[in-house]
Amino acid sequence: MKLSGLYLVTKDYYNRNFFNIVEESLSAGVNILQYRDKTNPYNIKIEAGRRLKNLAYKYNVPFIVDDSPVLLDILDADGIHIGKDDPPFEYIKERFPGKIIGVSTYGDINLGIKYERLGADYIAFGSFFKTSTKDDAEMCDINILNNASKFNIPVFAIGGINTRNVDELLKYKISGIAVVSAIFDAANPGEATRTFLEKLRKIL
Numbered sequence: 001m002k003l004s005g006l007y008l009v010t011k012d013y014y015n016r017n018f019f020n021i022v023e024e025s026l027s028a029g030v031n032i033l034q035y036r037d038k039t040n041p042y043n044i045k046i047e048a049g050r051r052l053k054n055l056a057y058k059y060n061v062p063f064i065v066d067d068s069p070v071l072l073d074i075l076d077a078d079g080i081h082i083g084k085d086d087p088p089f090e091y092i093k094e095r096f097p098g099k100i101i102g103v104s105t106y107g108d109i110n111l112g113i114k115y116e117r118l119g120a121d122y123i124a125f126g127s128f129f130k131t132s133t134k135d136d137a138e139m140c141d142i143n144i145l146n147n148a149s150k151f152n153i154p155v156f157a158i159g160g161i162n163t164r165n166v167d168e169l170l171k172y173k174i175s176g177i178a179v180v181s182a183i184f185d186a187a188n189p190g191e192a193t194r195t196f197l198e199k200l201r202k203i204l
């Protein structure tokens with residue numbers, strides 16, 4: 001499974017247009033899809049997750065869930081993304097062999113080194129720019145990405161990334177970028193996706 005390029009992380013499911021945006025981005029070539037939903041109850045998350053998984057498979061894109069091993073299990077997703085408030089890496093690694101495990105490493109290089117050693121499939125540093133999507137996101141210094149090339153697993157950047165500031169990140173040896181609102185709030189999500197991919201093609 002390709003773990004590089006443009007990583008679409010969803011907003012919380014809200015209505016059927018949610019799926020239209022995701023499919024526009026998938027058909028424009030987004031490389032990875034993650035379902036991130038902090039507010040809906042499990043019954044809604046399972047239903048929305050099933051539809052997202054089907055869309056991801058239609059476009060042959062890895063499907064990742066955020067936070068929840070229960071959702072990983074019920075949806076039989078390709079993987080999970082976890083952070084500091086989520087179930088322990090070791091538990092998920094042991095309980096779900098073969099699944100992709102991505103880890104938030106915020107602005108902490110040593111956290112990245114720790115999880116690479118533990119067997120993470122990718123790590124994500126951020127937030128590099130101001131974001132309205134994650135209330136408790138902490139800003140981190142872009143210079144941390146000078147260390148990206150030291151990792152043997154994919155390194156993603158996340159947080160407030162848009163088509164205007166992404167070039168600042170592409171100066172570093174990152175494997176890809178993860179975005180929410182730059183695609184979900186775009187007038188034309190497909191066009192925004194293509195713009196990101198065009199810029200990423202120059203470095204990947």
Ligand SMILES: Cc1ncc(COP(=O)(O)OP(=O)(O)O)c(N)n1
Binds near residue numbers: 036
């Ligand atoms: C690729 C990627 N990076 C970071 C996150 C953040 O996840 P979230 O659950 O909002 O916060 P943490 O639990 O990681 O602190 C993500 N979902 N995906």
Ligand SMILES: Cc1nc(C(=O)O)sc1CCOP(=O)(O)O
Binds near residue numbers: 180182
């Ligand atoms: C989900 C997430 N994680 C972050 C981190 O810093 O770990 S920032 C963030 C929100 C990203 O959304 P947008 O692209 O709309 O800024």
Ligand SMILES: [Mg+2]
Binds near residue numbers: 067084
């Ligand atoms: Mg989390």
